[in-house]
Amino acid sequence: MSPVVSAKDLGLVFQTNDGPVHALSEVNLDINQGDFVSFIGPSGCGKTTFLRVIADLEQPTEGTISVNGMTPHEARLSRAYGYVFQASALLPWRRIDQNVALPLEITGTPRAQINERVKQVLDLVDLSGFEKKHPWQLSGGMQQRVSIARALAFEASLLLMDEPFGALDEIVRDHLNAQLLDLWKRTEKTICFVTHSIPEAVYLSTRIVVMSPRPGRVIDVIESTLPRDRPLEIRESAAFLTIAHRVREGLRAGHSYEE
Amino acid sequence: MTAWWRTNKLIPILTVVAAILLFWYAMAVVMNSPWQIRLNERAGAEVGFTEFVLQTYDQAKPVLPVPHQILAVIWDATVNTDINSPRSLAYHALVTLSATLWGFAFGTVLGILLAVAIIHNDASDRSLMPWIIASQTVPILAIAPMIVVGLAAFSITGLVPKAIISMYLSFFPVVVGMVKGLRAPDRLELDLMRTYNASAFQVFTKLRWPSAMPFLFASMRVGIAISLIGAVVGELSNAAGGGLGVRLLTGSYNGQTIQIWAALLLAAALAATLVGLVGVVERLVARQMGART
Numbered sequence: 001m002s003p004v005v006s007a008k009d010l011g012l013v014f015q016t017n018d019g020p021v022h023a024l025s026e027v028n029l030d031i032n033q034g035d036f037v038s039f040i041g042p043s044g045c046g047k048t049t050f051l052r053v054i055a056d057l058e059q060p061t062e063g064t065i066s067v068n069g070m071t072p073h074e075a076r077l078s079r080a081y082g083y084v085f086q087a088s089a090l091l092p093w094r095r096i097d098q099n100v101a102l103p104l105e106i107t108g109t110p111r112a113q114i115n116e117r118v119k120q121v122l123d124l125v126d127l128s129g130f131e132k133k134h135p136w137q138l139s140g141g142m143q144q145r146v147s148i149a150r151a152l153a154f155e156a157s158l159l160l161m162d163e164p165f166g167a168l169d170e171i172v173r174d175h176l177n178a179q180l181l182d183l184w185k186r187t188e189k190t191i192c193f194v195t196h197s198i199p200e201a202v203y204l205s206t207r208i209v210v211m212s213p214r215p216g217r218v219i220d221v222i223e224s225t226l227p228r229d230r231p232l233e234i235r236e237s238a239a240f241l242t243i244a245h246r247v248r249e250g251l252r253a254g255h256s257y258e259e
Numbered sequence: 260m261t262a263w264w265r266t267n268k269l270i271p272i273l274t275v276v277a278a279i280l281l282f283w284y285a286m287a288v289v290m291n292s293p294w295q296i297r298l299n300e301r302a303g304a305e306v307g308f309t310e311f312v313l314q315t316y317d318q319a320k321p322v323l324p325v326p327h328q329i330l331a332v333i334w335d336a337t338v339n340t341d342i343n344s345p346r347s348l349a350y351h352a353l354v355t356l357s358a359t360l361w362g363f364a365f366g367t368v369l370g371i372l373l374a375v376a377i378i379h380n381d382a383s384d385r386s387l388m389p390w391i392i393a394s395q396t397v398p399i400l401a402i403a404p405m406i407v408v409g410l411a412a413f414s415i416t417g418l419v420p421k422a423i424i425s426m427y428l429s430f431f432p433v434v435v436g437m438v439k440g441l442r443a444p445d446r447l448e449l450d451l452m453r454t455y456n457a458s459a460f461q462v463f464t465k466l467r468w469p470s471a472m473p474f475l476f477a478s479m480r481v482g483i484a485i486s487l488i489g490a491v492v493g494e495l496s497n498a499a500g501g502g503l504g505v506r507l508l509t510g511s512y513n514g515q516t517i518q519i520w521a522a523l524l525l526a527a528a529l530a531a532t533l534v535g536l537v538g539v540v541e542r543l544v545a546r547q548m549g550a551r552t
Contacts, residue, residue, distance in 0.1 A: 057450055076456055083454045089447045093469045093548035102465065106455045134549035 002069060003030040004158055004190045005054055011062030011215075012049060022215030023049040024060070029209065029218060031192065033157070036184055038193045038201035039209045040247060041254065046216020047194045047209075051160050054192065055083050067158070079107065081158040082151030086166055088143040090135040090150075097122070097131035100150045107154075121149040124183060141165075141172040145179075152187070159191045165200070177203055178232055185228065198251075202226075202244045203235055210247055212254025220250035283326060290322040291315035324517045332521045345501060352525055354502040358418055358490035359533070362425020363483050369426060370433025370478070377434070378441045378467070379459065395431050399424065399492055407496040417500045421493035428489040429482035433475070440474025441467045472548065476541035483533045491526060503529075 010027040013020045024046045031037050039047035052058040053065060056072035067075035075081065082103075090099045097118050104114045122128055125145040135143055144164055151159060165173045177200060184191055195201050201208050202224070210220040225239050234240055295315050299306060306314065316325050336348035343350065373391065376383045403424050410420045444466050452462045494504025503522045510518035 055454055057453060076454065079456060081454070083451070085447050085451065087447055089451050091448070091466070091469065092550075093472075095549065103455045106452075106457045106461050106465070136551055 003032050005031040005067055007065045009063035010060050010065050012053060012058060013061045025215035025217045027218055031190060033190055034188055035207055036191045036205050037207045037209060038195055038205040039211060040195055040198065040201045041211035042213055045211040045213040047211050048162050049216065051162050051192055051194055055081060055160055079154050079156060081156045081160050082154055084147055084151045084161040084164045086163045088147040090143055090146055092135055096133050096146055099146060100153055103150060103153050117153055121152045124152060125149045126179065141168050141176055144168065157189055159189045161191060161193045163194050174232060180204065181230060198244050198247050199235060202240055202247060203230065208247055210250035219254045222246055280326060287323045287325045288312055288315050291318055320514050320516055324520050328517055329520045329524055332517050333525060336521065348521060348525055351501050351503050351506050352529060354500065355490050356529060358421035358493065359425055359486045361418065361422035362489055363429050363486035366426035366429030366482060366486060367433050367479060370430040371437055373434045374437030374441055377438050391431065391434055399428060399489065403492045404496040407493060421490045424493040425486040425489035429486040432478040432481040436474040436478030437471055440471030443470040469548065472544060476537060479537050480534050483537055484530045487526060487530045
C-alpha cells in the first residue's frame with residue numbers, strides 16, 4: 001500500500017527581511033494509511049510548516065512531497081484532507097450546524113445531503129443537540145470539537161491537526177484526547193497531529209516525529225509500542241514512560257547545539 | 260446593590276441638558292440686550308430687570324433666539340401649516356430628506372463597490388485610493404455650486420444635483436470602512452477557506468461580507484449624517500427647489516434669526532433621527548447574525 005503522505009528531501013526556506021529562514025530541511029517521511037502521527041518539537045522547528053506544506057498552504061522550495069499520490073495542490077483541489085487549526089476559527093455569525101455545513105456548501109453539496117452529514121459528524125464529536133447554538137454559547141473545548149466536526153465533513157481520509165488543543169486546559173485536553181482516539185478508531189482516518197506536549201504525543205500516536213529547530217529537521221521517528229486501545233491510565237505504564245523518555249531525549253539532543 | 264442614582268442614566272443626561280439651557284438663556288440676555296436697551300431708550304421706557312429679561316426673549320429678530328421662541332416657530336411652521344405650503348418647515352424638511360436618502364443610498368452602494376474593487380485588485384487599490392482621499396480634501400462648499408450649475412446646464416435641477424453632492428460626501432466613510440471590514444478576516448479564516456478550495460466569490464459572500472457588517476454600519480452612521488450636510492449645502496447653491504438649506508439662506512438674507520435656528524434645529528433633529536435609525540437596523544442585523552444579546 002502506498003503511503004498517504006510521502007516527503008523526500010523536503011526543504012522550505014522563507015525569504016524574510018532578516019534573510020532566509022530554513023523552516024524545513026531534508027525531511028524524509030512516509031505516513032501510512034491509518035497512522036496517527038504526532039509532530040513534536042519546540043516552537044520554530046517547522047512542525048506546523050510541514051503540516052501546511054501537506055495542506056498546500058505553503059510551497060516547498062526543495063524536494064518532493066505527495067499526498068494520496070498527488071501533489072499537495074491537486075490533493076487540496078480534490079479536498080483530500082480536513083484541517084483543524086490552533087483556534088477553532090468558527091464563524092461567529094453562523095450557528096453550529098451552519099459552521100459545520102460551510103465546507104459542504106462551498107462544494108455545492110445538495111441541502112438534504114448536507115443536513116444528513118452535519119448530523120452525522122456532530123454526533124461523532126458528541127455535540128448532538130447543539131446545532132442551533134452560536135459559537136459564543138459554547139466552551140472553548142466544545143468549539144474545538146465543532147471545528148473537528150467541520151474538518152470531518154468532507155469525508156476526507158486524512159485529518160491534519162495543528163495544535164488543536166493547545167489553548168485548552170489540561171482537564172479538557174485529557175478528555176478531548178480520549179475522545180479523539182475514539183474517533184480515530186471509529187473512522188480509521190489517517191491523522192497528522194502537531195503538538196508540543198509530550199504526554200499528548202505519546203498517548204495519541206502510533207508514530208511520533210521529533211523535530212528540532214533552525215533548520216527544522218526530523219531527528220527521531222518513534223514507533224509506538226502501545227496497543228491501539230488506550231485507556232487514560234496507560235499514561236502511567238512503563239511502556240508509556242519509556243517512549244516519553246525517548247521523546248524527551250530526542251528534544252534535548254535537538255536543542256543541545258544551541259547553547 | 261448599586262444605588263439607583265448611580266445606575267440611572269436619566270439624571271446625568273438631564274443635568275447636561277439643563278446646564279445647556281441655562282447657559283443659552285443667560286447668553287440670550289447678554290447678546291440681545293444692546294438692541295433692547297436702544298429700543299427702550301427710543302421709547303423712553305424705564306423697565307425693571309425681570310421685564311427687561313422677558314423683553315430680550317421676545318424680540319422679532321434677536322441676535323440669539325431662545326429655545327422656546329424657536330420651538331414655537333417650528334410648531335407653527337409644521338403642525339399649524341399646510342404641508343404643501345412653501346412656508347411649511349415639514350415640506351422643506353421632506354425636500355431635504357429625500358435628497359439625503361437618495362444621496363446616501365447611492366453613496367453607500369458606490370462606497371461598497373469601490374471597496375470591493377480595492378480589496379480584490381492591488382492595482383485599483385493604488386490607483387483609486389489616492390483619488391478617493393483627494394476628493395474629500397476639496398471643500399464641499401467649493402464643489403457644490405459647480406455641480407449645481409454644471410448640471411443645470413444640462414437642465415438637471417432639483418433633487419439630482421443635491422443627491423449627487425450627498426453621495427459625494429457619504430461614499431467616503433463607506434469606502435474606508437468597507438476596505439477595512441472586507442479585510443477583517445484573519446489569516447486563519449482565509450486559510451480555512453483555502454483548504455476548502457473556495458472561489459473568490461465564495462470567500463466574499465461567506466466570509467468577507469459578513470465580517471464587514473459592523474464596519475459597514477459604523478460607516479453608514481457617519482455617512483447618513485454627512486449626507487444631510489451635503490443636501491443642505493446643495494440647497495444653499497440653488498434656492499429654487501426649497502429645503503432646509505433654502506430656509507437657512509432666506510433666513511439669513513432677511514435677518515430672520517429665529518427662522519435660521521428653526522431650520523438648524525430641525526436639520527439636527529433629522530440627522531439624529533437618521534443616525535438612530537441606522538443604529539436600529541444595525542441591532543436588527545446583529546441579532547440576525549447571532550450576536551450576544
